[in-house]
Amino acid sequence: MPELVNLEVFRYSPEHTPEPRFQKFQVPYNKEWVVLDALNYIKDRTDGSLSFRWSCRMGICGSCGVLINGEPKLSCATFLPSKSSKPIRIEPLRHFPVIRDLIVHIGDFMTKLKKVKPWIIRTNESPLSEGEFLQTPDEMERYHQFSHCINCMLCYAACPIYGLDPLFAGPAAIALAQRYNNDSRDQGAARRMPILSSHDGIWACTFVGECTQVCPKHVDPAAAIQQYKLTAALHSLKSVIAPRGAA
Amino acid sequence: MDSPAHDVLILGGGGAGLRAAIAVAQSAPELRVAVLSKVYPMRSHTVSAEGGAAGVVAKDDSLDEHAYDTISGGDWLCDQDAVESFVRAAPQELTQLEHWGCPWSRDASGHIAVRAFGGMRKMRTWFAADKTGFHLLHTLFQTTLQYDSIHRYDEWFATRLLIDDGRVQGVVAIDASTGRIQAITAHAVILCTGGCGRVFPFTTNANIKNGDGMSLAWRAGAPLKDMEFVQYHPTGLPFTGILITEAARAEGGYLINKDGYRYLQDYDLGTPQLKPVLRSMELGPRDRLSQAFVHEQAKGRTIPSPHGDIVHLDLRHLGEDVINARLPFIRELCLKYQNLDPVTELIPVRPVVHYMMGGVHTNNEGATPLPGLYAAGEVACVSINGANRLGSNSLPELLVFGARAGLAAADYARSAHPPSDHVEAQAADEIRRLHTLLHRKGGRRIADIRVRMQSAMESGAGIFRDAKTLCDAANEIAELQSADVSLDDHSLTFNTEWIAALELSFMLDVAQAIVHSALSREESRGAHQRTDFPARDDSRYLAHTLIYHRHGDAPRVDYLPVTITRWPPGQRVYGR
Numbered sequence A: 001m002p003e004l005v006n007l008e009v010f011r012y013s014p015e016h017t018p019e020p021r022f023q024k025f026q027v028p029y030n031k032e033w034v035v036l037d038a039l040n041y042i043k044d045r046t047d048g049s050l051s052f053r054w055s056c057r058m059g060i061c062g063s064c065g066v067l068i069n070g071e072p073k074l075s076c077a078t079f080l081p082s083k084s085s086k087p088i089r090i091e092p093l094r095h096f097p098v099i100r101d102l103i104v105h106i107g108d109f110m111t112k113l114k115k116v117k118p119w120i121i122r123t124n125e126s127p128l129s130e131g132e133f134l135q136t137p138d139e140m141e142r143y144h145q146f147s148h149c150i151n152c153m154l155c156y157a158a159c160p161i162y163g164l165d166p167l168f169a170g171p172a173a174i175a176l177a178q179r180y181n182n183d184s185r186d187q188g189a190a191r192r193m194p195i196l197s198s199h200d201g202i203w204a205c206t207f208v209g210e211c212t213q214v215c216p217k218h219v220d221p222a223a224a225i226q227q228y229k230l231t232a233a234l235h236s237l238k239s240v241i242a243p244r245g246a247a
Numbered sequence B: 001m002d003s004p005a006h007d008v009l010i011l012g013g014g015g016a017g018l019r020a021a022i023a024v025a026q027s028a029p030e031l032r033v034a035v036l037s038k039v040y041p042m043r044s045h046t047v048s049a050e051g052g053a054a055g056v057v058a059k060d061d062s063l064d065e066h067a068y069d070t071i072s073g074g075d076w077l078c079d080q081d082a083v084e085s086f087v088r089a090a091p092q093e094l095t096q097l098e099h100w101g102c103p104w105s106r107d108a109s110g111h112i113a114v115r116a117f118g119g120m121r122k123m124r125t126w127f128a129a130d131k132t133g134f135h136l137l138h139t140l141f142q143t144t145l146q147y148d149s150i151h152r153y154d155e156w157f158a159t160r161l162l163i164d165d166g167r168v169q170g171v172v173a174i175d176a177s178t179g180r181i182q183a184i185t186a187h188a189v190i191l192c193t194g195g196c197g198r199v200f201p202f203t204t205n206a207n208i209k210n211g212d213g214m215s216l217a218w219r220a221g222a223p224l225k226d227m228e229f230v231q232y233h234p235t236g237l238p239f240t241g242i243l244i245t246e247a248a249r250a251e252g253g254y255l256i257n258k259d260g261y262r263y264l265q266d267y268d269l270g271t272p273q274l275k276p277v278l279r280s281m282e283l284g285p286r287d288r289l290s291q292a293f294v295h296e297q298a299k300g301r302t303i304p305s306p307h308g309d310i311v312h313l314d315l316r317h318l319g320e321d322v323i324n325a326r327l328p329f330i331r332e333l334c335l336k337y338q339n340l341d342p343v344t345e346l347i348p349v350r351p352v353v354h355y356m357m358g359g360v361h362t363n364n365e366g367a368t369p370l371p372g373l374y375a376a377g378e379v380a381c382v383s384i385n386g387a388n389r390l391g392s393n394s395l396p397e398l399l400v401f402g403a404r405a406g407l408a409a410a411d412y413a414r415s416a417h418p419p420s421d422h423v424e425a426q427a428a429d430e431i432r433r434l435h436t437l438l439h440r441k442g443g444r445r446i447a448d449i450r451v452r453m454q455s456a457m458e459s460g461a462g463i464f465r466d467a468k469t470l471c472d473a474a475n476e477i478a479e480l481q482s483a484d485v486s487l488d489d490h491s492l493t494f495n496t497e498w499i500a501a502l503e504l505s506f507m508l509d510v511a512q513a514i515v516h517s518a519l520s521r522e523e524s525r526g527a528h529q530r531t532d533f534p535a536r537d538d539s540r541y542l543a544h545t546l547i548y549h550r551h552g553d554a555p556r557v558d559y560l561p562v563t564i565t566r567w568p569p570g571q572r573v574y575g576r
């Protein structure tokens, strides 16, 4: 007998399973398998209705985030534990509305992402014929880490503030705003400021940094948030001493 | 019928689709452009590209050299006018991306840095460490967010092109989250749906790469071009097929067999040096390197593994600093997925299906022979890749031709007529077909058919093929095409099984096109190696294969001469 692994997978379908429940499955243990391989084994052979997102299977497209035993993880980058006495519990990411089974609705993030204006804003355009903007490796270092976000939403599932206050822009959106604010080619920080500081969420964020702990790409959104708070605090100080608009 | 929902509808939100969308939004802000994609755009497989994007910038480099490398790399099957205009446009497009914020790696003075790549005689590959595609895609996606004229259909799946009077007028698509099926009309449609690696069992391609757009165009009557040319990349991780980028060899990695011997020296690819030499040894073209692996295997000099024979890629001599600075993602992938550290250990690799040189036939502006239908990116065949694409040419290709297809489609849309009622009847037919499939029971499991298709393709149309293996594959594919699939899932809400069934039928079309194109080409060129016709035959086959769909019948094959401008067919010389 091959060794078997027990899974407990969250099931919900507005049409067929309107009462959410956990369903047990058994899959063979294979030391090369990640959790996603187990889900695909089930889908291919036992139950084609099990629904989950995935694409790249190499931890870069950001589709496959789920809770594995309560922890936000990429299912394609988490090996199946062997000889686990307890079943492995797989659930949709928390803090998001569930569409079906492990698939959650991320429209809220997509709206927020656009609001923080994650693109290069220039007050003066430079024609392409003048070539690239120079940017030294040190200058790049200032934003590079924040540019690695794969929008996997694990940090939102981990963030206690987002859980309580869905208006909070949230870790990844703030990290991406900061990615542009810190870019030597960008001149748009002032335009992003009102959007980011307009809501209390950012001030409610503590130093706990759950987002940073779960981030599979070492983006460190908590650092982005703290950095941003500092700029915003300085800015509001300045606006007290300088006439409006001059800051 | 009323005026269509969109002026330009783009299928696909990968690099090609997003570049096309920006081109339309910038050049014609009054046009209503939409991007429809079966995954959120930033999940598209462009995200996984690692190594880089070629464009001439260095002082010692020239456009002619980039053109020559591309043409000889493609074994003279590239259209040289297309290549010339491509190499001219590539540096501008890459600079444009820099202006949009792409974090290209830099030299100490802050200028763009370039690296070596396979088959390229100069250093001309721009890179963002080894996450080039990721940065390129996210930069493009974030840039599109500033254009309010770009409408998005995220997680919508296109199932059919709508055609009226020979003109493409939109698509039918399923909104995955609700299962709603809708006709989305448009003056012009641009296919940017990417490649089809999933037709094979072992591939670097994501689950979403099923050749959807190739099949959509084919069923609508457009020819597919050069479909027999499937690229095997020489270095994939066994089991997962995760790509170890060519950049690992460009930085100085060695390919060694079971005796620790750099075997490429036995295959007319040059003599081994300590440092990488351009267009030599490990920096030869991918077709030749993958073929060398098979010869090495035949000599018993590869290493058996549970997932097929392997050779080793050795990066240890590069040292931790170089690996961390230039190949951080490769280290992460090896650690996470293969449980080994390339700083101290050898990486097991084997050839893996990677890229489709063929695709929907287009001209240099991205137009297909069907009025109103355009194509760009991996789904298209212009052709600049010929019989073998050079690594790092495809990212600039999708930028250059994505932008051009966007401009051409916008132009066409301005003067197009509104669709007729005929289109409504077609949409109604398609909705019926999709609902019938949704309720199908009692047939074979999708995974069964998929696995059989994939193994038929691997054994019949792999790195080396002949008439017998191809005929066997053709028969198997034909049988699978007539098989009924059944679904476990009959619901409308995010039914991934329903979509997988449709993807499977797209893949079977693509498999059929590959096999029949390969059977027809009785020569060996680039990635198409016929053991029964081992030589290149310019007298008969200096021509593109055009294959046409025929309902219920074997496809029809035709040929179109290659455009030669300045480089008459010659010998491909590497390492000497």
Ligand SMILES: Cc1cc2nc3c(=O)[nH]c(=O)nc-3n(C[C@H](O)[C@H](O)[C@H](O)COP(=O)(O)OP(=O)(O)OC[C@H]3O[C@@H](n4cnc5c(N)ncnc54)[C@H](O)[C@@H]3O)c2cc1C
Binding pocket: B011, B012, B013, B014, B015, B016, B017, B036, B037, B038, B039, B040, B041, B044, B045, B046, B047, B048, B049, B050, B051, B052, B053, B054, B132, B133, B156, B157, B158, B159, B192, B193, B194, B195, B204, B205, B206, B208, B209, B212, B213, B243, B245, B354, B355, B376, B377, B378, B379, B391, B392, B393, B394, B395, B396, B398
């Ligand atoms: C692992 C890997 C590494 C690579 N590295 C490099 C490299 O270093 N340099 C280089 O030049 N090239 C590289 N390539 C090749 C290059 O990345 C691809 O050819 C290119 O990214 C394809 O881009 P695309 O825009 O054509 O398609 P994709 O990015 O694949 O996008 C396809 C889009 O079409 C959509 N779509 C498909 N079907 C449908 C449908 N039926 N309905 C709705 N939407 C649909 C998808 O949702 C997606 O948005 C690499 C490829 C791989 C796999």
Ligand code: SF4
Binding pocket: A148, A149, A150, A151, A152, A153, A154, A155, A156, A171, A172, A175, A211, A214, A215, A216, A217, A218, A219, A220, A221
């Ligand atoms: S910051 Fe990290 S955890 Fe959050 S979405 Fe980005 S990659 Fe995922």
Ligand code: FES
Binding pocket: A054, A055, A056, A057, A058, A059, A060, A061, A062, A063, A064, A065, A074, A075, A076, A077
């Ligand atoms: S499948 Fe792409 S990140 Fe997991």
